[in-house]
Amino acid sequence: MAQGTPRTTASRWVADVAVVGAGIVGAAVARALAAGGARVVVVDRSEAAGGTSGSGEGNLLVSDKGPGAELAMAQRAVQLWPALAAELREELRTGLPGGFPDLELEPKGGLVVATTDGGASALRAFAATQRPAGVHAVELDAAGARALEPGLTPEVALAVHYPDDAQVQPVVATEALLASARRRGAVVLTGAQVTGPLLAEGGARLAGVRTSRGDVAAGAVVVAAGPWSGEVSSLLGAPLPVLPRRGVILVTTRQPHQVFRKVYDADYVGAVGSGDADLQTSTVVESTASGTILIGSSRERVGFDGALRVEVLRRLAAGALTLFPGLAGVPVMRSYGGFRPYVPDHLPVAGPDPRLPGLWHATGHEGAGIGLAPATGELVADLLLGREPALDAAAFSVARPSLAPHLAEPLAEPLAEHPGGSGGAAA
Structure with missing residues (x-):
């Protein structure tokens, strides 16, 4: 992947990865990718943390998870959060009068x-x-x-x-992750409603998204739109059962x-x-x-x-x-x-969608997205950047057996180019 800031010409951005959603999961994905050298554009129809991330308690929990993949992700996140908070504090201590607000990371148990x-x-x-x-x-x-x-x-x-349970201020954490991603060259487009896909190879591959603020061409699109991910994934051509x-x-x-x-x-x-x-x-x-x-x-x-x-x-x-x-x-x-x-099988979805090359997901965390965000960002970045992931990626795949009964039929033929417009779903 190319290094540096995404290019823009005449309301068109060119990036390695477009992330749909500026909540805490999308922010964590964007920062992890930008830290790995990818050119990233984040798009959101509203503002940062304007949806689920601004409506939660900021829980970082292992206590409510039984043995399995989600617990493994939570344990990984528990390892990542203290160092991440320290890094963000150090990175962002200058630039705002009085410094960046504290993340209020509290290992209260x-x-x-x-x-x-x-x-x-x-x-x-x-x-x-x-x-x-x-x-x-x-x-x-x-x-x-x-x-x-x-x-x-x-x-x-x-x-x-x-x-090991803890708490963080979710809005501040989201804004801090995005600020850190920007310092690494990422572009964050708020007020940018996704209106359709950009397709390549005769409609067989996703090559970006159309938005109300212009097209974002990208080698990969990560849908991290929280409860709106079902609408966005449907609009892009591969519906995911997120409700x-x-x-x-x-x-x-x-x-x-x-x-x-x-x-x-x-x-x-x-x-x-x-x-x-x-x-x-x-x-x-x-x-x-x-x-x-x-x-x-x-x-x-x-x-x-x-x-x-x-x-x-x-x-x-x-x-x-x-x-x-x-x-x-x-x-x-x-x-x-x-x-x-x-998501019906109660597991996050993180990784590529085999039904539509170029489409990736980072969603379905239900009430655990604040806590699991750093581990989700790390996993998606590891997979996209060709690194060995710390977690079992297959457990969070779109192709996992427990999710298969809830998926729409795989794409039978290439999609037609979506004309765009104002009626599409948004992150």
């Missing part, structure tokens, strides 16, 4: 709590499957759990402490520090792994560096319907009071929702 005997049995069994895979999971009784979280309910049947899964968060006013870790009930793991489209809630409570307390979590597949429903808010608040009775009377100053990129 997680605490999973069961309040029933049945929940305790399931939690103990789940932790037992994680330990052989290298996860630090420490069982605690009620007294041990309350020693870590004094405000916790005394009705604890069992708790498991996960010291939006809505979640809502309550935010309290600033409080004295009273929640010291990410604390969630034992039902959370089941909700994450469920494919049910109906509303599911489980309790998640954690503090932020600013002093607010975040309360989640909900999951439901309602398309891109962004309406807040009182039933969801009520269930979240009730769950928080079950774990932390002392939160009664604490004001909630706002609530907000967002959409997670859901």
Whole structure:
């Protein structure tokens, strides 16, 4: 691949790689590629972190993942995050008055709590499957759990402490990754809606994207558009079954520090792994560096319907009071929702699409994209740049057996050139 900044002539950019999506996954992919010498253009119909990355809690979790490929990616990300944060801090400490905002990377750990005997049995069994895979999971009784979280309910049947869980400020992290990519020559085009593909070899190969700000010609296109990846991949000619899964968060006013870790009930793991489209809630409570307390979590597949429903808010608040009775009377100053990129087999998709040469994916992380972003960026860059990946790339491939039943039929014939226009999907 050529070194340096993408070339531009008459509203046309020429790059090695076009990345569709300026959320944290797209930003991580762009930085990893630019650091490897690739010419990169990032396009997004909105602003950086304007979608899912701006609507999350910033969780970096191993606690909710059973043995397998996603846990391996999470463990790799846990290794990468501290060094990445330090590198970004050093790179970006000049250039802004007062320096770049802090990423607020906090290795606070997680605490999973069961309040029933049945929940305790399931939690103990789940932790037992994680330990052989290298996860630090420490069982605690009620007294041990309350020693870590004094405000916790005394009705604890069992708790498991996960010291490797952490938290980061997702919007700042996204902006920092993009700023670092720019310093390495990447171009970031916001307000650039993808309207169609650029095709080569008689329509048999993707050679870039058309956007509302001009064409981006590229040897590879990486779709990292979060829950909009299904629309973008369909527009480009190889549909991927990524659907939006809505979640809502309550935010309290600033409080004295009273929640010291990410604390969630034992039902959370089941909700994450469920494919049910109906509303599911489980309790998640954690503090932020600013002093607010975040309360989640909900999951439901309602398309891109962004309406807040009182039933969801009520269930979240009730769950928080079950774990932390002392939160009664604490004001909630706002609530907000967002959409997670859901894939039916609950695994991220990262790598080339065999149905359409030139098309790549980095999506489908559901609620784990913030945490998994550095490992995803590393994996995609390793594959694109011909390096040996640290992870098993086949596990995240479009061609994996668990995803095959959900894919549309492979392309039977070359695509026609898309005429472009304003009606296309966007990242």
